[in-house]
Amino acid sequence: MTHIIADISISLDGYVTGPDPGLHNGLGNGGEGLHTWAFSDDPEDRRIVRETTERSGAVVLGRNLFDIVDGPKGWNDETGYGAREAGKPSLVVVTSAPPASVRTSDLDWTFAPTGVRDAVAVARERAEAASARSGKDLDVYVMGGGLTISSALDAGLIDVLTLHIAPVVLGGGTPLFTGGVPHTLTQRSVLRTPTATHIAYDVPR
Template structure:
């Protein structure tokens, strides 16, 4: 069964970037430490990253995050989706208008201009097709940014929320939760490492 999984790294005070994020610094000032776990040699960190990347049948991201990963300082052949795993699922971008050109032409990009629910639907179709082809269940992953995941949670589109809680207090930046409607979560997994606490929740609708 294809699940919709929101997966993001977050600070102890609830921020998914540091202050002043932009195309040349997608995680903002000090925000790179949020993803230290993804480049860790800890075997549990490596397993979390490897298993999540392997289960990704399609990935949804917002336009601002696309501009970062497709920008000149973004992903390359060595570091991409899944950090060093550099996975290549289908990517679905929520945007008001598609870009004129794409740098990462070796990846499968779909640009959806009709809103987040339609983007999730398109990603589910990609993931289900990939599941049929591979013979194993694959998921849709909402990788960010924070506004995209927050909107998906508000809209009731998310089945599972995975947070990689970094031992870091940023003080300011991009918050994940912004006072939206309450959501009930059921804790399904906790994996502590030296660089993060990996938390998995089912989201009750």
Template sequence: MTRIVADISVSLDGYVTGPDPGPDNGLGTGGEPLHHWAFSDDPDDRRLLQSSTTRSGAVVMGRRLFDLVDGPNGWNDDVGYGAEEVGRPAFVVVTGSPPTTMRLTGLDWTFVTTMTEAVGVARQRAQDASTEQGTDLDVVVMGGGATIRSAFDDDLVDVLSLHLAPVVLGGGTPLFTGPRSARTLIQRDVVVTSTATHLTYDVHP
């Protein structure tokens, strides 16, 4: 079964970037520790990253994140989806203005205008990939924060996977804001490593 998995790193005070994120400062000021786990040598971190990447049949992201990964300091031959884990699922970008040019032309990009459409397209791509590979693959909503929050608030998420980094950022991009995000979740898994606490929840409307 194809699940919609929202997967993101977050600080102890609930931010997915530090203050002042931008094209040349994607994680914001002081935000680098959020992703230390993805580049860690801890075997549990590596296992979790590999498992997530392997199960990814399609990936949804917002336009700001696309601009970062497609930018000159973005993904390359050594660092791409899943950090050092090489993955090439279909990528679906939510944007009102598709780019006219792309650097990463070797990846499978689709541009749509709404979150509902993005999840629908990604689900179909993941199901097609599942049939081809003979195994269940998921849709991963990887961010940024506003993209995951939109999918969560629109009841499009089945699983919430948080990588809780041991850092307090004091500001930046919050993961959840406002009453629409209020929800009771079902905790399914907790893995504590040297760099993060990895939390998995089932989400129900």
């Protein structure tokens, strides 16, 4: 069965980027510390990255994040989806203005112009097709940015919310939660590593 999993790194004060994020400063000022765990050599951190990448049948992301990962300082053959794993699942971008071209043309991009609900539906189809081909259950991962995840959560599209809480206080940036629909989640698992606390929550529908 394909699940919809929101998965993102976050600071102790609730930000998914540092201040002043942009095309050439994707994680904002100081935001690199959010993803230290993803490039760590700690065995548990590596396991989480590897297993998440292997289970990703399709991935949903917002347009701002697409511009960063497809930009000149974005993904390459060594570092991409899944950090050093550089996985290649189907990628679905929520955007009302698809780009004229993409730099990372070796990846499977789809642009969903009609909102996050339709993007998740397309991603589910891609993940289910990938599951059928591989013979194992694969999931949809909503990787960000913050607005895309919070919109999907508020729309009731998310089954599991996974937060990788980095031991940094950024003092500003892009918040994950800015108000909206209240949620009461059920804690599924907690794992502490030297670089992050990994917490997964079930999201009641």
